[in-house]
Amino acid sequence: MDSFTGKLAVVTGGGSGMGRELVSQLATAGCSVAACDLNPDTVAETAVSTQAEAGSGVLVTGHACDVADEAQLLRFRDELLEAHARDHVNLVFANAGVGGGSSFVDGDRAEWERTFAIDWQGVYYTARVFVPLLVASDEGILVNTSSVNGLWATLGPGMPNTAYSAAKFAVRGFTEALIEDLRVHAPHVRVALVLPGHVGTGIMANTRRVHGQPGPEDVGPAELAEARAVLGGSGLVPEGASDEELRQLLTRLDNDFKDKAPVTAAQAATIILDGVRSGTWRILIGQDAAWLDRLVRARPEVAYDYEEFFNEAAVAEYTSAAQAAAAQAAAAQAT
Numbered sequence: 001m002d003s004f005t006g007k008l009a010v011v012t013g014g015g016s017g018m019g020r021e022l023v024s025q026l027a028t029a030g031c032s033v034a035a036c037d038l039n040p041d042t043v044a045e046t047a048v049s050t051q052a053e054a055g056s057g058v059l060v061t062g063h064a065c066d067v068a069d070e071a072q073l074l075r076f077r078d079e080l081l082e083a084h085a086r087d088h089v090n091l092v093f094a095n096a097g098v099g100g101g102s103s104f105v106d107g108d109r110a111e112w113e114r115t116f117a118i119d120w121q122g123v124y125y126t127a128r129v130f131v132p133l134l135v136a137s138d139e140g141i142l143v144n145t146s147s148v149n150g151l152w153a154t155l156g157p158g159m160p161n162t163a164y165s166a167a168k169f170a171v172r173g174f175t176e177a178l179i180e181d182l183r184v185h186a187p188h189v190r191v192a193l194v195l196p197g198h199v200g201t202g203i204m205a206n207t208r209r210v211h212g213q214p215g216p217e218d219v220g221p222a223e224l225a226e227a228r229a230v231l232g233g234s235g236l237v238p239e240g241a242s243d244e245e246l247r248q249l250l251t252r253l254d255n256d257f258k259d260k261a262p263v264t265a266a267q268a269a270t271i272i273l274d275g276v277r278s279g280t281w282r283i284l285i286g287q288d289a290a291w292l293d294r295l296v297r298a299r300p301e302v303a304y305d306y307e308e309f310f311n312e313a314a315v316a317e318y319t320s321a322a323q324a325a326a327a328q329a330a331a332a333q334a335t
Contacts, residue, residue: 008091010033015035019037034083094144096126107162119164120167144175150165150195151195153165197286224243227246263286
């Protein structure tokens with residue numbers, strides 16, 4: 001699909017981050033968009049601001065929807081078909097996601113299952129609801145967002161990430177399984193898998209909102225104890241750090257995750273749409289994703305033996321690749 005002009009796209013999680021940027025860039029390319037988000041205020045603002053800058057013939061609508069609830073996705077489908085006066089869609093970006101549920105062993109079960117429901121069932125239900133509308137089109141593309149944690153199921157030493165990783169592995173497997181299924185039963189529809197590394201989005205703040213958790217500056221004793229446990233093996237928390245020092249660290253990590261990411265949400269959306277245009281089915285975002293992909297596939301048996309996995313040669317390879325990418329980006333910007 002080398003042109004989005006006149007097409008209709010569905011974007012879940014369109015109220016912020018990569019979803020918001022996908023909405024904006026699709027509309028700029030002449031594509032009408034129906035975006036949904038768990039947060040009705042942010043998706044409404046996305047729709048209004050994008051519509052204001054859209055060209056003639058482009059319609060952008062915002063809808064409140066919890067993708068973990070199939071009934072809400074069905075309502076979203078009916079709303080967008082009526083609003084856009086269409087009987088099909090051309091692109092579906094199953095982008096909505098949330099963090100949480102780090103430990104299966106001693107974490108909160110409700111948080112674990114809520115995270116898994118949004119990150120896996122949200123993608124599954126989105127496909128169930130919208131693939132028939134892609135099949136009804138002349139040309140359709142389903143784009144599912146997994147994660148670097150769909151390649152490597154941890155955040156590193158001392159930092160389990162089980163609900164999110166399990167869901168993102170499920171998204172990856174489901175998407176790859178659809179390749180042949182669609183090839184046989186709907187050859188005019190294809191599927192693409194997005195594997196982002198560290199992208200500067202508001203997922204941390206959105207995660208707290210979904211799970212009803214306070215911001216880092218307001219965390220209480222129980223949350224601080226959990227943070228110490230999660231971060232204890234990472235070396236980020238100095239021995240004997242006070243509660244206030246830990247709050248400051250959490251605030252800095254929160255801000256740095258978005259503001260100092262190697263890839264912005266806008267850059268990630270551009271990479272995704274370029275991948276859709278080119279016809280690739282596997283879209284890696286960021287040098288960290290590319291690096292982990294190579295390492296895990298080359299040496300899967302040591303993927304969780306951190307000392308061996310992140311040996312001197314591997315770190316040197318990553319550093320070299322990151323420097324080359326930075327130089328290439330600087331050269332492109334200069335021209």
